[in-house]
Amino acid sequence: MRLSRFFLPLLKENPAEAQIVSHRLMLRTGMIRQQAAGIYAWLPLGLKVLRKVERIVEEEMARAGSIQLLMPTLQLADLWRESGRYEDYGQEMLRIKDRHDRDLLYGPTAEEAVTEVFRASVKSYKDLPLNLYQISWKFRDEQRPRFGVMRGREFLMKDAYSFDVDEASARKAYNRMFIAYLNTFSRMGLKAVPMRADTGPIGGDLSHEFIILADTGESAVFCHKDLVDMPAPGHDVDWNDLQGLVDQRTALYAATEEMHDEAAFGEVPEDKKLSARGIEVGHIFYFGEKYSKPMKATVNGPDGEVTVHMGSYGVGVSRLLGAIIEASHDEAGIIWPESVAPFDVAVINLRPGDEACDAACEKAYAALTAAGRDVLYNDTDERPGAKFASMDLIGIPWQLIIGPKGLAEGKVELKQRATGERQTALFDDVLNQLITGPKKIDA
Amino acid sequence: MRLSRFFLPLLKENPAEAQIVSHRLMLRTGMIRQQAAGIYAWLPLGLKVLRKVERIVEEEMARAGSIQLLMPTLQLADLWRESGRYEDYGQEMLRIKDRHDRDLLYGPTAEEAVTEVFRASVKSYKDLPLNLYQISWKFRDEQRPRFGVMRGREFLMKDAYSFDVDEASARKAYNRMFIAYLNTFSRMGLKAVPMRADTGPIGGDLSHEFIILADTGESAVFCHKDLVDMPAPGHDVDWNDLQGLVDQRTALYAATEEMHDEAAFGEVPEDKKLSARGIEVGHIFYFGEKYSKPMKATVNGPDGEVTVHMGSYGVGVSRLLGAIIEASHDEAGIIWPESVAPFDVAVINLRPGDEACDAACEKAYAALTAAGRDVLYNDTDERPGAKFASMDLIGIPWQLIIGPKGLAEGKVELKQRATGERQTALFDDVLNQLITGPKKIDA
Numbered sequence: 056m057r058l059s060r061f062f063l064p065l066l067k068e069n070p071a072e073a074q075i076v077s078h079r080l081m082l083r084t085g086m087i088r089q090q091a092a093g094i095y096a097w098l099p100l101g102l103k104v105l106r107k108v109e110r111i112v113e114e115e116m117a118r119a120g121s122i123q124l125l126m127p128t129l130q131l132a133d134l135w136r137e138s139g140r141y142e143d144y145g146q147e148m149l150r151i152k153d154r155h156d157r158d159l160l161y162g163p164t165a166e167e168a169v170t171e172v173f174r175a176s177v178k179s180y181k182d183l184p185l186n187l188y189q190i191s192w193k194f195r196d197e198q199r200p201r202f203g204v205m206r207g208r209e210f211l212m213k214d215a216y217s218f219d220v221d222e223a224s225a226r227k228a229y230n231r232m233f234i235a236y237l238n239t240f241s242r243m244g245l246k247a248v249p250m251r252a253d254t255g256p257i258g259g260d261l262s263h264e265f266i267i268l269a270d271t272g273e274s275a276v277f278c279h280k281d282l283v284d285m286p287a288p289g290h291d292v293d294w295n296d297l298q299g300l301v302d303q304r305t306a307l308y309a310a311t312e313e314m315h316d317e318a319a320f321g322e323v324p325e326d327k328k329l330s331a332r333g334i335e336v337g338h339i340f341y342f343g344e345k346y347s348k349p350m351k352a353t354v355n356g357p358d359g360e361v362t363v364h365m366g367s368y369g370v371g372v373s374r375l376l377g378a379i380i381e382a383s384h385d386e387a388g389i390i391w392p393e394s395v396a397p398f399d400v401a402v403i404n405l406r407p408g409d410e411a412c413d414a415a416c417e418k419a420y421a422a423l424t425a426a427g428r429d430v431l432y433n434d435t436d437e438r439p440g441a442k443f444a445s446m447d448l449i450g451i452p453w454q455l456i457i458g459p460k461g462l463a464e465g466k467v468e469l470k471q472r473a474t475g476e477r478q479t480a481l482f483d484d485v486l487n488q489l490i491t492g493p494k495k496i497d498a
Numbered sequence: 499m500r501l502s503r504f505f506l507p508l509l510k511e512n513p514a515e516a517q518i519v520s521h522r523l524m525l526r527t528g529m530i531r532q533q534a535a536g537i538y539a540w541l542p543l544g545l546k547v548l549r550k551v552e553r554i555v556e557e558e559m560a561r562a563g564s565i566q567l568l569m570p571t572l573q574l575a576d577l578w579r580e581s582g583r584y585e586d587y588g589q590e591m592l593r594i595k596d597r598h599d600r601d602l603l604y605g606p607t608a609e610e611a612v613t614e615v616f617r618a619s620v621k622s623y624k625d626l627p628l629n630l631y632q633i634s635w636k637f638r639d640e641q642r643p644r645f646g647v648m649r650g651r652e653f654l655m656k657d658a659y660s661f662d663v664d665e666a667s668a669r670k671a672y673n674r675m676f677i678a679y680l681n682t683f684s685r686m687g688l689k690a691v692p693m694r695a696d697t698g699p700i701g702g703d704l705s706h707e708f709i710i711l712a713d714t715g716e717s718a719v720f721c722h723k724d725l726v727d728m729p730a731p732g733h734d735v736d737w738n739d740l741q742g743l744v745d746q747r748t749a750l751y752a753a754t755e756e757m758h759d760e761a762a763f764g765e766v767p768e769d770k771k772l773s774a775r776g777i778e779v780g781h782i783f784y785f786g787e788k789y790s791k792p793m794k795a796t797v798n799g800p801d802g803e804v805t806v807h808m809g810s811y812g813v814g815v816s817r818l819l820g821a822i823i824e825a826s827h828d829e830a831g832i833i834w835p836e837s838v839a840p841f842d843v844a845v846i847n848l849r850p851g852d853e854a855c856d857a858a859c860e861k862a863y864a865a866l867t868a869a870g871r872d873v874l875y876n877d878t879d880e881r882p883g884a885k886f887a888s889m890d891l892i893g894i895p896w897q898l899i900i901g902p903k904g905l906a907e908g909k910v911e912l913k914q915r916a917t918g919e920r921q922t923a924l925f926d927d928v929l930n931q932l933i934t935g936p937k938k939i940d941a
Contacts, residue, residue, distance in 0.1 A: 062565045062630060064619030088615055090570050091602065096555045096615055097568040099630075101662075105568075125548075127533050127652045128571060128635055129604075144595045151604075153651075154589045154639045159534065163571075172539055176507030185503060187542075192571055192635070196597045208596075209570045289661055374795040 056398070056421075058433045065445055071414055077380035078203030080389050084449045093200025093208030100449060101376070103429075105211065108375050109190055111242050112213045116292060119235035123217050126168045128192055132158030137350050144256060147195045161194035164257065166346045169216040173363070175353040180220045180361060183354065185230055188215030190372060204373045205334065206273070211373040217366045220356060222343065224284060224344040225364035229261065230297040230382070232368040234288050236265050236337045236497045237304075237369045239370065239476050240368045241287030243379055244392030247336060248282045249304055257367060259342025264311055264335045269381045272332035277320050278309035290442075309341035320490040334378045341366040389450030389474050398431040399423075400489055402453040405439045405458030415457050415467070419486055423455075427489040447472065453488040453489060459483075499841070500863075501876045505542050508888055518714045520823035521646030523832050526530045527892045536643025536651030543892060544819070546840040548654065551750060551818050552633055554685050554837060555656050561733060562678035564629040564658050569611045571635055571679070575601030577610040587699060590638045602901040604637035607700065609789045609810055612659040616806070617795040623663045626797065629673055631658035633815060647816045648777070649716070660809045661842030663799060665786065668807035672704065672784045673740040675811040677731050679780045680710050680747075682813065684730030686717050687835030690779060691725045692747055700810060702785025707778045712824045714752055714776035720763050721752035723770045744883035756777075784809040791940075832893030833916050841874040842866075843932055846892040848882045858900050858910070862929055867935040888913055890915065897933060900925075 064085040073079035081087045084199050086101030088299065097105055103304075113123065129151065129368075135141035141148075149161040162168065170189055177185065190213045217228035228455065240247035245267050252264035266276050268283065290299050308323050310316065311333070320328065345362045347351070354361055371378075383390045393399065398422055404416040420432045431451060433442050439458070446454050456468040469485045470477045507528040516522035524530045528646050529544030540548055555567065572594065578584035584591075584603075594606040596693050605611065612630055620628065633656045641652050660671035660746050676692065683690035709719050711726065731743050751766050753759065754776070765770065788796070790806045797804055814821075826833045831839035836842065843866055847859040863875045876892060882901070899911040904922065912928045913920045922930075 060563065060565075060566070062619075062628060085619070088618065090611060090614070091572070091574045091600075094570045094572055096611065096617075097571060099565050099567050099614070102566060102568050122503075122542050123545060124505070124542050125545050127537045127539060129534070129537055129637065129652055131534045149594065149596060151592065151594050153592060155639070157534075168533060168539065171533070172541070176505075176528070176541075185505060194572070198597070209572055212866065463606065 056432055058435050061431070064098065065448065073203065075381070076203065076384055077271075077377040077406045080380050080384060080448075081203055081376070084326055084389065087204065093197055093206070095204060095207060095209070104376055104391070104395055105373065105403070106381050107395045107397070108243065108372055109211075110241055112190065112370055115235045115239040115242070116188050116213070116215060118238075119186070119294065120129055123187045124172070125188065125191055126162070126165050126172070128161055128194070129159045130162045130165070130326070130381070134171055135160065138167050138170075138346050139349060140256070145393055147197065149194050149196045162336060163193055163195045163454050164212075164367070164369070165214055166216065166257070166365075167350065170346045170350045170352050170365070173218055177218070178355060179425070180354045183218055183220050183363070185218040186215055186228060186231070186445060188213060195377065202273075203272075203377055205377040207373065210371065213372050214372040215368040216369070218352070218363045219365075220361055220363065222364050224353045225341055225343070225366055227295070227297070229339060229366050230301045231294055231303050232339050232366070233263065234292060234297050236339065236368075236370070237287040237420070238289065240265060240267075240336060240393050243375065244394065245379060245382060247308055248276075248278055248333075249374070250276060250278060250309040250311050251314045252338065254340055254342070254361045257340045257430070258345045259340045260364075260372070261341040263335035263339050265370065266333035267336055267378045270286070270332055271381055272334045273331055274335070275312045275330065275456050276310070277315050277328075277330045279307035279323050280329045282307050282309050283329065317381040321334040332372075332402065334381065336375055336378050337368075337369045337370045339366065340403045342440050352478060362465035362478050363496055374456045384450075387444070389451060391450040393452045396450065396452050397429075398451050400430050400453045400455055401446045402432045403439075403442050403446060403454055403456045404432070404434050405442075405456065407434055407436060410460055411457050411462050412457055415482060416464055419455055419457065422486055423489055427488065431465055455489065499874050501609055501874055501878050505567070506892070508542065508891065516646065518645050518648070518824070519827055520648065520714075520820040522905045523827060523891075524646055524819065527832065528838045530647065536640055536649070537799045538647060538650060538652070543660050543840050547819055547834070547838055548816065549839070550838045551815055555633065555682055555813055555815060558682040558685070558914070559631050559656070559658060559754075561681075562629070562674045562737065564631045566632065567615070568632045569605070569615070569633055570675055571637070572602045573605045573608070575603055578603065581789050582608050582615075582792060583610070583699070590640065592637050592639045594730060594851075606636055606638045607655075607760040607810070607812070608632070608657055609700070609808075610673075610793065611788045613793045613795050616661055617793060620661070621710055621798060623797045623799040625665055626661055626663050626806070626924045628661045629658055629671060629887050630676070631656060631811075645714075648822070650816065650819040653814065654759045656813040656815050658811040660796070660811070661806045662805065662808075663797065663804055665807050668784055668786070670740070671739070673744045674737055674807050675737060675782050675809070676744050677707065677740050679782065679811075679813070681732065683708060683710070685837050686818065687837065688822060688825060689726055690777070691752055691776075692714050692754040693721060693754050694717060694757045695754045695781065697782055697783055697785070698724070699786045700783045700785065702809075704780050704784040708780035709754070709776035710779055710821045710825060712775045712777050712821070713775055714824055715777045715881055716906060717776055718755045718758075718773065719753070719776040720758050720771075720773045722750035722766050722770045725752050726772065727752050737741065738741065767857060777817075778812045778814070778825065779818055779821050780811075782809065782811045787822055803893050827893075831891035834893040834895060836895045839893065840872075841894050842871045843873050843898055845873055845875045846885050846897055846899045847875070847877050848885075848899065850877055850879060852902050855900055855902055858905055858925060862898055862900065865929055866932055871932065898928065898932065
């Protein structure tokens with residue numbers, strides 16, 4: 056993408072309404088723009104990151120055997136009356152009447168909707184286990200929306216739902232999501248800690264939140280320090296038996312404020328105790344027959360009709376962008392992990408109009424694009440200092456800086472955003488390095 | 499994808515509520531399921547096709563220089579009051595009050611929202627021309643939703659918006675969308691005819707609908723026959739001067755019912771007159787200052803402040819699936835064009851459990867997947883006849899049929915869904931043919 060043809064409305068000033076760094080940086084970099092309280096337009100830069108985060112979530116869900124569908128944003132109130140949640144849900148549910156005076160609502164979650172899809176389609180236990188997920192816009196009418204996408208009203212959520220013939224099988228489904236979540240967040244450069252959590256309006260008796268530690272987190276959390284740096288399990292696992300991997304993590308103390316047990320925490324060795332603040336990026340639930348029973352979601356089992364056991368599994372997709380920025384930024388702006396960066400490489404032309412600079416930049420842009428790199432070619436007339444500042448601000452991992460002085464010796468500069476390290480080398484060598492895969496600069 | 503692990507709830511019976519073939523087939527193939535009147539869940543098969551249609555739209559929009567963003571589904575009523583459309587829009591607009599009693603609405607289109615983004619961000623004529631688009635869910639509260647996704651209430655639309663410094667430049671933007679649309683629909687196997695159209699609630703004085711001819715179309719259309727088979731312009735065009743290509747198409751008579759001029763149609767040679775029914779899949783508008791003036795979307799021009807000239811450009815993304823099916827089906831089911839098929843190849847195991855069959859199917863599945871083909875491996879216990887019927891029903895373009903008899907001679911069967919042609923050949927040859935790119939069977 057040529058910057059001159061892109062739409063990147065950067066803000067020069069720090070927006071006054073933004074209290075936390077991710078909100079401030081998302082506004083300043085032109086990733087989002089507020090349209091109403093807690094409702095944002097995703098401008099091109101923000102949308103590009105959102106899509107990359109979605110792709111990672113999709114890949115990890117597929118790996119864990121979940122199948123993607125897409126339910127509508129608006130749901131019938133009658134479905135929620137079947138489960139008994141319509142009256143319970145309170146003011147966070149946006150209730151709507153259509154032209155025929157039918158009660159609709161903007162889905163804050165979709166347990167009822169997916170249970171309806173399930174009961175209409177699945178008749179035999181042989182079709183289980185089944186795990187269905189969607190990535191879709193939800194609405195929760197927060198009393199006081201704040202912190203940008205961290206607590207918005209219209210937000211993008213991945214929600215998966217598992218259907219199993221009995222509790223033992225449902226626990227396996229739960230474990231698959233548990234492990235998939237650790238891998239998902241790890242791929243985004245995040246250290247997510249699974250913590251025992253309250254089940255709230257979803258229900259059930261088993262639940263974990265996945266928490267990113269951050270000073271700006273909304274809730275207090277308590278955990279054993281070893282959990283923070285425990286590596287994600289990765290993909291080389293036995294998806295049919297993950298209990299060991301889950302136990303390894305749940306054996307250590309970790310709980311959100313609502314579930315905190317001061318006595319149990321007291322048993323954690325003093326030097327391993329961590330009380331901190333956290334951002335919830337995922338939440339998984341096992342709730343058995345809570346929805347399947349009132350909504351009559353049953354299958355024919357080998358010994359007669361069985362009510363299915365369900366769980367649900369949420370990832371705050373739009374919120375993740377805020378969490379990633381909270382975890383990865385500096386004074387100059389955002390530092391995107393390569394996996395979710397809006398562009399892989401910025402090509403910075405220090406003197407547009409100079410024949411040699413233009414030719415070298417065009418060559419780099421074409422070669423990197425052909426190699427599958429997502430390139431932002433900064434071809435504008437801004438002065439070099441402004442270009443460096445804006446590319447740092449939006450956090451592109453690699454900056455290829457091309458100017459007339461270096462080119463006279465056949466050289467260009469490569470800067471790594473995360474470390475600030477710069478390297479001057481022959482143009483073709485740098486290009487080759489970026490094409491074969493950006494690696495850490497060898498000093 | 500292994501069918502045994504996929505979620506493909508086929509209906510055995512024709513659903514009584516479906517009056518047209520696309521609606522019937524989308525329900526029967528488990529692509530969609532109605533959740534409320536005109537509101538559908540997209541089940542995995544439907545979502546896969548929807549995503550492929552989206553990708554084509556995105557690629558063609560990018561080629562025409564449009565930049566993707568994403569505006570929220572819910573909009574502030576106050577924005578629509580600025581343009582004067584809030585009261586005008588009538589009952590098709592779903593009006594909502596939030597917990598603080600603020601007026602929101604579920605966007606049926608987004609001229610106001612994008613104008614707000616524009617005026618907040620763009621200050622100079624040097625940043626023009628600009629074309630921004632989104633693919634997002636819209637809601638129109640149809641009095642009588644019908645025909646499945648063809649006239650739903652919650653639907654997926656691509657809407658683009660152009661901003662230009664004057665009318666001449668805005669006409670160029672209009673032409674770029676005009677040509678991009680022809681290419682877009684052509685890639686989906688559709689023959690779309692651009693027709694002079696009424697501007698309705700969007701406004702302006704220049705507008706074309708892109709119409710697919712189909713007996714089940716909702717509106718009467720009238721055009722010169724030559725337009726129907728005129729090939730799409732393709733990608734090798736001069737995006738800065740498309741007037742000739744547009745003129746070539748607009749010189750011939752083509753109008754929707756609302757714009758029909760019997761006298762002008764009378765001048766079309768008798769043997770070239772076509773009056774038919776059509777499905778609208780795209781609609782483009784040039785409306786100048788209709789929104790930019792009341793909403794004060796201006797830029798600093800070389801000679802002072804200029805109100806921008808705008809156009810908007812819609813594609814009915816979810817509706818396109820219905821249109822494609824209307825245009826491409828037979829008694830046995832859907833015939834997907836390869837560009838939008840949910841899977842490229844179905845591997846049909848005629849005897850699961852047979853060691854040679856299983857091994858050959860696994861080999862084919864792995865090799866085709868590795869080659870980037872989207873494969874549905876029918877590994878279920880159904881009898882062969884049922885497998886053939888269901889793969890025909892869901893319309894996979896290529897069916898690789900592997901059974902014990904053929905395998906004994908090292909042979910498999912390849913069937914092309916569109917033509918019904920079958921070819922028996924050596925396993926490796928067929929595999930190679932599918933890997934190097936499914937081509938028409940040489941008889």
